[in-house]
Amino acid sequence: xxxxxPRHPHGPAGWRCLLxxxxxxxxVGCGRSEKPRLVAEPESPAAPVMPxxxxxxxxxxxxxxxxxLADLDRDAKWIDRPVKQGLAVLRExxxxxxxxxxxxxxxxxxxxxxxxxxxxxxxxxxxxxxxxADSSARLDRHVTGDLSSTNPILISSSAEFDIxxxxxxxxxxxxxxxxxxxxAETVVSWQTSADGLYDRIVMxxxxxxxxxxxxxxxxxxxxYRVIMDPRVPVPAVRSGTDQxxxxxxxxxxxxxxxxxxxxxxxxxNINFPVLPRHIYASTWEEDxxxxxxxxxxxxxxxxxxGGPYEILARKRGQEIVLRRRDNWSTxxxxxxxxxxxxxxxxxxxxxxxNTALLALKSGEIDEMIxxxxxxxxxxxxxxxxxxxxxxxxxxxxxxxxxxxxxEPFFADRRVRRAMSYAFDHDRMxxxxxxxxxxPCAGNFPPGSWMAGTKPLVPYKQxxxxxxxxxxxxxxxxxxxxxxxxxxxxxxLVPFEFTMLVNQQPFRIAICxxxxxxxxxxxxxxxxxxxxxxxxxxMMQKRTFQACLSGWGSGTDPxxxxxxxxxxxxxxxxxxSNPEVDRLFAEGRRELDRSRRGEKYARIQEILYDDxxxxxxxxxxxxxxxxxxxxxxxxxxxxxFHYSPGSGSLWKPRAE
Amino acid sequence: xxxxxxxxxxLGCVTLVAITVVVYGLAxxxxxxxxxAQLGEDPSRKVSAADxxxxxxxxxxxxxxxEGYLQWAGNLLRGDLGRSITRKQPVxxxxxxxxxxxxxxxxxxxxxxxxxxxxLGLYASAxxxxxxxxxxxxxxxxxxSFPTFVAAxxxxxxxxxxxxxxxxxxxxxxxxxxxxxxxxxARIVDVARHMILxxxxxxxxxxxxxxxxxxxxxxxxxxxxxxxxARAKGAGPWRVLVRHAFRNTLIPLVTLLxxxxxxxxxGSIIIEQIFTWPxxxxxxxxxxxxxxxxxxxxxxxxxxxxxxxxxxxADLLYSAVDPRVSVE
Numbered sequence: 001x002x003x004x005x006p007r008h009p010h011g012p013a014g015w016r017c018l019l020x021x022x023x024x025x026x027x028v029g030c031g032r033s034e035k036p037r038l039v040a041e042p043e044s045p046a047a048p049v050m051p052x053x054x055x056x057x058x059x060x061x062x063x064x065x066x067x068x069l070a071d072l073d074r075d076a077k078w079i080d081r082p083v084k085q086g087l088a089v090l091r092e093x094x095x096x097x098x099x100x101x102x103x104x105x106x107x108x109x110x111x112x113x114x115x116x117x118x119x120x121x122x123x124x125x126x127x128x129x130x131x132x133a134d135s136s137a138r139l140d141r142h143v144t145g146d147l148s149s150t151n152p153i154l155i156s157s158s159a160e161f162d163i164x165x166x167x168x169x170x171x172x173x174x175x176x177x178x179x180x181x182x183x184a185e186t187v188v189s190w191q192t193s194a195d196g197l198y199d200r201i202v203m204x205x206x207x208x209x210x211x212x213x214x215x216x217x218x219x220x221x222x223x224y225r226v227i228m229d230p231r232v233p234v235p236a237v238r239s240g241t242d243q244x245x246x247x248x249x250x251x252x253x254x255x256x257x258x259x260x261x262x263x264x265x266x267x268x269n270i271n272f273p274v275l276p277r278h279i280y281a282s283t284w285e286e287d288x289x290x291x292x293x294x295x296x297x298x299x300x301x302x303x304x305x306g307g308p309y310e311i312l313a314r315k316r317g318q319e320i321v322l323r324r325r326d327n328w329s330t331x332x333x334x335x336x337x338x339x340x341x342x343x344x345x346x347x348x349x350x351x352x353x354n355t356a357l358l359a360l361k362s363g364e365i366d367e368m369i370x371x372x373x374x375x376x377x378x379x380x381x382x383x384x385x386x387x388x389x390x391x392x393x394x395x396x397x398x399x400x401x402x403x404x405x406x407e408p409f410f411a412d413r414r415v416r417r418a419m420s421y422a423f424d425h426d427r428m429x430x431x432x433x434x435x436x437x438x439p440c441a442g443n444f445p446p447g448s449w450m451a452g453t454k455p456l457v458p459y460k461q462x463x464x465x466x467x468x469x470x471x472x473x474x475x476x477x478x479x480x481x482x483x484x485x486x487x488x489x490x491x492l493v494p495f496e497f498t499m500l501v502n503q504q505p506f507r508i509a510i511c512x513x514x515x516x517x518x519x520x521x522x523x524x525x526x527x528x529x530x531x532x533x534x535x536x537x538m539m540q541k542r543t544f545q546a547c548l549s550g551w552g553s554g555t556d557p558x559x560x561x562x563x564x565x566x567x568x569x570x571x572x573x574x575x576s577n578p579e580v581d582r583l584f585a586e587g588r589r590e591l592d593r594s595r596r597g598e599k600y601a602r603i604q605e606i607l608y609d610d611x612x613x614x615x616x617x618x619x620x621x622x623x624x625x626x627x628x629x630x631x632x633x634x635x636x637x638x639x640f641h642y643s644p645g646s647g648s649l650w651k652p653r654a655e
Numbered sequence: 656x657x658x659x660x661x662x663x664x665x666l667g668c669v670t671l672v673a674i675t676v677v678v679y680g681l682a683x684x685x686x687x688x689x690x691x692a693q694l695g696e697d698p699s700r701k702v703s704a705a706d707x708x709x710x711x712x713x714x715x716x717x718x719x720x721x722e723g724y725l726q727w728a729g730n731l732l733r734g735d736l737g738r739s740i741t742r743k744q745p746v747x748x749x750x751x752x753x754x755x756x757x758x759x760x761x762x763x764x765x766x767x768x769x770x771x772x773x774x775l776g777l778y779a780s781a782x783x784x785x786x787x788x789x790x791x792x793x794x795x796x797x798x799x800s801f802p803t804f805v806a807a808x809x810x811x812x813x814x815x816x817x818x819x820x821x822x823x824x825x826x827x828x829x830x831x832x833x834x835x836x837x838x839x840x841a842r843i844v845d846v847a848r849h850m851i852l853x854x855x856x857x858x859x860x861x862x863x864x865x866x867x868x869x870x871x872x873x874x875x876x877x878x879x880x881x882x883x884x885a886r887a888k889g890a891g892p893w894r895v896l897v898r899h900a901f902r903n904t905l906i907p908l909v910t911l912l913x914x915x916x917x918x919x920x921x922g923s924i925i926i927e928q929i930f931t932w933p934x935x936x937x938x939x940x941x942x943x944x945x946x947x948x949x950x951x952x953x954x955x956x957x958x959x960x961x962x963x964x965x966x967x968x969a970d971l972l973y974s975a976v977d978p979r980v981s982v983e
Contacts, residue, residue: 313834317937358808538686
């Protein structure tokens with residue numbers, strides 16, 4: 001199934017630590033260096049020039065004149081890129097993995113150790129043998145909120161991305177190792193020019209929308225033009241497509257993406273949701289908001305879908321039911337694609353985590369994200385294991401204390417390092433995190449290609465070292481009142497600052513631990529819980545001294561540039577280091593994976609030395625699953641947000 | 656009467672303007688805006704400064720709050736409550752969708768509360784000082800102090816988990832389990848079954864409060880001279896209680912009823928959240944969290960109008976329940 005990169009991973013209610021999305025491309029055989037050229041200028045004056053895409057008025061950037069395909073073929077050296085089917089990739093990977101337990105053994109296990117967890121995932125995460133899956137079954141999934149929109153380019157929430165993953169049409173996806181590929185379900189071939197400036201896609205000719213209209217390359221080109229129109233309120237989707245010079249459909253199945261620059265991140269820029277042109281071409285001009293007109297209101301209720309499922313029924317605030325599309329898997333009477341395992345997928349909206357757990361225990365939903373306290377205390381008894389089991393896996397989501405470097409307290413790197421040395425990391429991990437999380441030392445996940453080969457050593461509490469560093473930075477107790485201070489602009493300023501934190505008790509406990517630790521070395525912390533939107537506002541406006549927050553690491557390290565680059569929107573710490581800025585810029589342009597990885601590893605080392613954050617822990621995914629469910633396989637983005645993701649889930653046929 | 660009504664309506668309009676100005680000003684002064692919540696968290700969402708400004712303009716966030724208020728009020732005068740920024744629907748549609756489910760639970764709970772509270776309050780007054788009255792009071796106090804979220808969880812465990820497969824089983828959450836094309840009678844029964852637990856939760860706290868309220872006002876009334884007179888004239892104990900004492904407690908009761916009107920459509924955040932009931936409470940809570948100003952203002956307007964109407968209704972009812980009161 002195609003996959004769009006969801007901005008919102010699952011997470012505890014209230015906090016929305018989000019996975020940055022983006023996929024890096026390792027360009028195979030890209031050894032030739034070619035000067036980028038403007039494709040708007042045809043190579044030959046005699047070459048036929050393709051007319052612009054029919055449809056909405058194009059923005060200035062999209063009015064370029066694409067060269068003819070013959071010219072492109074003549075000038076570009078095309079390199080084949082992977083075209084795969086997500087399920088087939090997973091099947092191949094699983095064939096090489098040892099089976100650690102039988103299904104019966106795994107179902108009888110209690111997940112109380114890493115060994116048990118590994119056995120459960122090994123036995124119950126496998127794909128079905130032919131004919132073993134119940135193709136008439138229904139999957140009851142849990143979501144915490146309703147949809148704001150069913151329009152693929154207007155969506156933003158986690159639930160919307162979950163549903164778009166099943167109903168939306170797309171050309172690209174990535175596997176559980178987060179390696180990108182074109183989806184064999186929609187694409188015949190994918191080629192990239194050796195200079196990295198074009199991507200050519202040949203689409204399959206057996207694709208239809210849910211209303212039976214063929215899906216063509218013109219739909220993708222049309223959608224690009226809609227997204228790029230400033231009247232359409234989709235700035236977040238535009239953040240990738242604005243790096244494109246244009247998208248042109250040469251015929252119903254041949255499509256070329258024209259890039260402005262040969263970037264390693266270009267794969268992310270060409271992976272966007274697709275609208276049915278035959279529907280929106282006639283409604284779009286009158287209502288560029290895509291939501292106001294009666295036609296668009298009606299489409300919200302019953303959208304025309306291009307994915308393997310379509311929306312069957314929707315009860316606002318309660319549930320959304322999807323039905324498998326027969327015309328997805330069959331074309332002109334022939335089976336052309338592997339049909340999804342479930343006939344229906346029902347998303348049940350339950351906001352309250354306790355109610356959701358009761359729903360799981362009583363068999364009303366088949367899966368849910370467990371809160372850490374639910375994992376440790378509420379899912380350990382017979383009542384839970386009667387119908388369910390659970391599994392966990394590392395996730396690329398980390399938490400940290402962010403220090404505002406513009407504040408006089410944290411401008412000095414020695415002070416920030418002192419904060420990291422003063423904090424009792426072990427106590428946090430054992431007592432507050434209940435031993436569920438791994439320590440975090442830097443911004444890239446350990447073991448990932450961008451984290452480098454030299455693992456960073458997580459900070460440990462060392463109060464002596466912290467005191468020495470504070471003394472060196474001039475923060476000593478000059479007036480003998482028990483609080484460290486420093487003369488700034490002729491005034492003795494006591495070291496007392498406010499730590500902002502979201503209102504969740506777990507996070508407040510971590511900040512309170514820091515407060516206790518720092519009190520021992522003469523630093524006063526005022527822990528101030530704040531509502532999540534207010535906290536975001538204070539971070540964005542940088543009207544804070546320190547705060548506890550978290551980030552999801554993107555599949556591509558480039559997505560974290562706007563956290564660390566000087567002056568960027570999400571550089572809440574106000575961090576500035578010309579070398580880091582340069583390395584990010586170079587990393588985006590470096591197409592060789594290993595050389596690229598070295599640049600990001602260097603960034604991580606610099607950040608580790610500078611400690612603009614005190615990194616705390618990597619958070620795991622915790623899931624409860626019905627014992628009737630099989631096929632859950634975790635990626636660093638959880639069990640659903642990759643390919644096949646939720647498409648690998650199945651239920652066994654009744655004996 | 657007409658003059659009185661006109662005066663009250665004019666006063667109501669002034670009050671409405673004051674309420675909406677204050678609420679709009681406060682909402683716009685809260686840290687953050689709808690874009691903070693939508694875009695602020697995801698590092699992959701690299702929204703350009705130009706796009707950000709464009710969105711601010713599109714949502715009217717580039718204007719000061721007095722200007723924003725004037726625009727909102729102008730649209731209101733044209734019958735347009737605006738469009739939800741986060742839900743991308745007209746506010747009137749949103750309110751319309753949530754009103755029915757909210758009234759189903761609140762209305763049923765409201766009827767139950769008063770149908771039970773009045774007899775219970777009278778019974779407690781009649782049996783004042785006896786063991787059974789103490790027992791009733793004890794139970795009511797216990798109910799009053801019992802947190803709704805705990806009661807909801809317990810009821811869910813007992814009736815939805817432990818009773819699963821029995822005749823006592825009740826739906827755990829949601830408003831309906833049947834598809835929209837199911838027979839009408841079956842759907843009515845289905846919704847009624849889903850309503851039971853939320854209605855019980857919404858009823859018991861108010862029942863305890865209102866029963867104690869009636870009991871307290873009755874205790875005051877039965878000490879009055881006219882009650883002694885009625886008893887001296889040979890009226891029976893129930894007649895004294897209902898005809899003489901209770902009628903004289905109706906004014907505070909009518910006040911309470913009037914003030915209950917906005918609560919009828921306000922819904923309950925906690926109950927709706929726990930039972931996934933698509934009501935107004937959740938909508939209001941979410942719209943505040945998301946800084947969805949049009950929805951906040953639409954709901955505020957509705958609650959304010961209903962509060963003012965409730966008070967007007969109560970004032971009109973005073974004259975009905977007490978001949979000494981005139982609305983002139």
